[in-house]
Amino acid sequence: MKYVAIIRQVPDGESKIKVDGGRVNLEGATLILDQMDEYAVEQIIRLKEAHGGEAVVVAFGPERTEEAMRTALAMGADRGVLITAEGYVDPVTQAGALAKVLTEEAPDVVFTGGQQADWDSQALGAAVAEALGWPSVTWTTAFELEDGHAKATHDLDEGAEVVRVALPAIFTTQQGLNEPRYPTLPGIMKAKKKEIKKIDAAELGVSGSKVEILEQQIMELERKQKIIDGTKEPAAAAAEIIKLLHEEAKVL
Amino acid sequence: MILVVMDHDGNELRKGALEGVSRARKLAEALGGEVAGLVVGPGAEGVAEKAKDYVSKVYVVSGPDWEAYTAEKWAKAAHAAAEAAGARVVVAPASRTGRSWTARLAVKMDAALLEDTLDSWAEGDKVYATKYSFLNRVLEKQAGTLPAVISVKPNTTPLAEPAGAGAVEPLAVELGELEKKVEVLEKIAETGGKVALTEAEVVVTGGRGMGSAEAFQMIEQFADLLGGAVGATRAVIDAGWRPYAEQVGQTGKTVQPNVYFALAVSGAVQHQAGMNKSKVVVAVNKDPDAPIFKETDYGVVGDVHQVLPAMIEEVKKLKGA
Incomplete structure (x- = not known):
């Protein structure tokens, strides 16, 4: 079996953010593997440990995303594929490029964060699944493999439900799914040698974004x-x- | 034409549906055309009789295939209705489920997705919206190309008034292979408050300082008294005192009520991301240096086990008056 985690690099929620000229400036901010994506990375490593196979991390983002990807590799993922694009690209456009990479990788199970700590978006997992014609489950709190299917518990607006899903499928994370491990020193050393394949987003047909960010301001009441x-x-x-x-x- | 997907509970339209109608009317004024509605799922026929007072035409998707919600099915129904209506913009509530199926719909329509918007409008051949980002700490303005899918953050928009009777039109939508890949096995009901957390005008959240699961009976009582919903912090969820569905914060739900009570909540950044846009914040904490007091309009430094029972009595007096 093959398992993929789609990850992103975001500013740490604890670090101050500043705005220059109507744009968020991340200079000086601590950038980390999105905490919601940590659950995704942990989950695919656990699946590999329990069932064998390969755990791959995939990302769409600027070059610096490699740092977050190294963290995922240090946790225990096997290799990475990074689609590089600078600046904001909307999730629907990203989904098209990610779907091409996932079609080639052909994983059985994909996990990604339930909400992004920079764009506050919840769309990516479901959008990639739609682009592939795969089912998706959001806000997953429990997951197990069961004869070619997955059984998952996930949160709704009110309450939760248990679903049985045909694979391949995409799941987005929620706190409670697992307790992500910290990278160990040997893990960090090994991660330096693990393969990260970089693909320019333009090569996957990405030209611009359907949504443009015009202006940002700090909003504290x-x-x-x-x-x-x-x-x-x-x-x-x-x-x-x-x-x-x-x-x-x-x-x- | 603008399509608004109208959430309901099987009997009544939810508030989010009427916020969506207000947004859709504003977009229709700028882009031309009328507003059509869609109701999906159990009870949709009955709800359509109410929904038609708000839109020129309401599409109804219902039947045995539409008993249980899945994102795949709801996206398919919305796509079918958007095509039937010739809609260039689809407006939907930014509930958790809404944000899941609208992502799918945007891909189906190859549309710009404007997510969890505070306001939205159209000019020329573009749609614009404001929304929060960076864990609710930044306000940003976005522009999207047409077609577009816009989800409406709860409690941001005036509720629409009825505007005469529109037509009701059943829409037959057949499930494809994809829509059969998710089977709902079991529903787990939410415990605690009777009001949906993200729609509640009053939210009463308890933190680790409550001390025990039993102490939340007091929180429930206070929330019920105010017609509000119960919330909890990550520490409380981790301790197993309350279900995940009640978590407010970065990895939980984002709420924006009229009044937010943070009781024995220290106020970590991750928690603030879920509540820092509440209109009025009230905190009770025995630590005068707790970070929550910086995010507070009205606070009491004191022991929640003494202060909260007294607050409950005061509210009872107020309601009795």
Whole structure:
């Protein structure tokens, strides 16, 4: 069997982001393997450990994505394929290029992050699946292989459900799916020698993007920060806060 | 023509459907044509009788094949309706399920996908939208080419008013090979709040400081009293006190209610990504230096086990008055 994780490199949620001239500037930001994609990498390594086969990481992104890909290889993935494109490319266009690579790789199971920590997009997994004519399952919290099918539990808007899916198929991750391992030092050393094949997105027919980002600005709401000390008289503090919510904020 | 896919619960249209109609009307004014609707799934015929008051025509896809939701099927139904209507733009709710099937629809239509938008409009041969990115910390403006698929973030748009009776048209959509590849074996009901988390106007979230699964009974009681939904932090989910479906944050759900209660929540960046656009934030935490207080409008420094019961009593008094 062959398993693929589609990964991305994103700024760490803990690091400050800045905007210059209406554009997010990632200079100085810590860039990491997207935490939602870590679950995907962990899952394909576990599948390989349990059932044998090959675990491959695939990405669509700028050259620097190689760093995140090395992290995935250090965790235990076997090799990588990186489709390179600088700047923003929408998920539908990306899906077309990724589908070409996946058609060639012919995996049985594909995992990718449930939401991207930079574009806040949830579309990529389902879009790639559609481009391939494969089924997809989003927000997967449990997964097992079962006679040529997969049985997966995934979250809906309300509650969850268990589905049986014909393979090949694409699954997007949710917290709870697994606990991603940290790369070990020997893993990091080995990862340096693992193969990363780079393909220019243009060679896969990508020319531009259907969606263009025009302007970005930091958006943090001003908060009133009216803080009441309720350590001595909790009941009085509770009465005061409910009064403020009712009379001042008018939300109760 | 603009197509709006209208979410419902089998009996009534959801709020998201009426937000979608408002967006679709605005786009139709700029791009020309009318607004058509689509209702899919169990109860769709009945709901269509209500949906037709908002659109010029409502397509209905229902029957034995359409009992259970899958992204593959919903994308297929929306594609069929978009073609029947000759729609260049499809508007849908940015619920979790909505964001899954709209990604498929955008590929089917070779369309620009504008995801989880706060607002959207059209000018010339382009559609524009605003949305949050970078874990909800950046506001960005996007432009997309036509055709386009636009998903509408919940609680961002005024609900549409009825505008006279449109026609109801059943649409026969046959399932293909792809749509038969996912079989729903079992539904797992959400426990806790009675209101959908992402649509709730009040969200009451408990953090690790609640101390136990039992302590969430208090959270549930408070949420019920306010007609709100229960949320939980990642630490609470990891401890097994609450189901994943209630998680608010980067790896959970993003909420934007009128008022958000963060009770015994420290306020890590990952949590803030899921709630930092709430209109009013209220926090109770015994640590005066907890990061959540920087994201707070009204806060109480104190023990949640003492403050929350008193807040419950105060709200009861208020409701009784």
